[in-house]
Amino acid sequence: MKGAGGLPLAAWLATFRLLRRYHRYEVVNLEPLLRPGAKLIVGYHGRPLALDLCMLTVTLYEHLGYLPHGVAHGAFDRIPGMRAVADGLGFVTGDDPRLAEAVARGEHVLLQPGGTREGCRSFRHRYRVDWGERMGYLRLAVRYRLPIVPVGGSGMDDAYLGLNDGYALGRRVGMPARLPLWLGVGATGVWPASLPFPVKMTQWVGEPLTRHLEPGFDAGDRNAMLAVHHEVAGAVQALLDTARLGGPGPA
Template identity: 30%
Template sequence: MDAPLASLRRAVFRLAEQGAALSALYHRARLLGCEHLPLKGPVLLVGNHGVWGYETPAFFHLIHQGTGRYPLGLTERGFFRIPLIRTVLPWLGGVEGTRENAMTALRAGSLVVCYPGGAWETFKHSHGRYRLRWEQSLGFARLAARAGVPVVPFAGQGVDDTFRWPPGEERLRVRLTNDDKYRMPLVMGMGPLPWPVRLTFHLGTPHAPPPPDASESRLRAFRDTVAASVRGLLTRHSHA
């Protein structure tokens, strides 16, 4: 990487860090259960995504504060088809969500964050608040089995309350691509800012990965167990 581009990358990263810190301060964000994250070595965090994915910078900021580690986020592949975004996202810790990229990150000992709901949860309807949209995805279960890494479930409270859906929300959705999951909702904040709700992220007890040769049924059972852990964290701490 040449010097001007490296300088630009560092400047963008510093600006993003400042923005994430301000977002965490604005939302009085907190991270509970940080003792479940190792201070070194690979681990896969799996949990729910908020509307527009707005909460992610604050979450990553808290993880870095609590562990000294910069997490990497597996990002919906569709976003890497947008020229500017596919350039900047890797500068900010976003990795295109392929199995190969994820394996490379875990083999390097990284702390990797995965949102199995992807765009389905990011661009949700109002009635989809705090509902997991993991569909039939086995990606993270296969990844954990193949890499042999623990999975730490997490749940974000407040992440679907930072914006609100206006009346007639279905008519106000913008289709970004032909894929139905990329229908972006138009939501409202408090004037130019998101609503100042508190963001709380709960980390659960790690799950040991399935064996590398796990059957489809065992992978499905593992996925459902992790999903149940996330739902349990959401329910248990819904009034925290």
């Protein structure tokens, strides 16, 4: 896997640097992601495009010299031109063999298990982890021996006012590439032709979770996998709750 570069990277950095200023973005406890070694960053998917995590990738690029390798929506493989964008950003759309190359270089991987189901909900469902039993990220972490770093925060679900369950509506009407059909309102109109509301966003980074890397852990044991899955989801939810309450940083 080649590193990110070219026009996609330049556009990504410019866009999310501007949004960092717009949202007065800051990170609490970045240190776990600056330590040597590849890690799987597992985060909450805010409204509707996980802007906070996009801004986190830029902050990490400035510290580490590379863009973390995002595991993106499968639509990147199906919509003309999007594959080139994903390649230019160093993103993949699943357990791509190229991930092994990135991990061998000690580079982080970024994933949001909730995906568009979590990110494209209505205003009635905010700041609540909704992963169900999606454990693909955990199988990835076991396969590549990656510590899991949970990430949550505040502000991301206030950037747009969601009016419907976009994931469910997209499936109901048969949207291509399983894309959501989400209706949202921002500061200047209707999404996607609208700026987000200028809310402050604060990213909280937790300490690495390594229970799945302990000797004897069996990835084929569903109960063992579910126990770790619940631990990770609980850690992300705790960060979301603490960030919104303005409590002390991660222990």
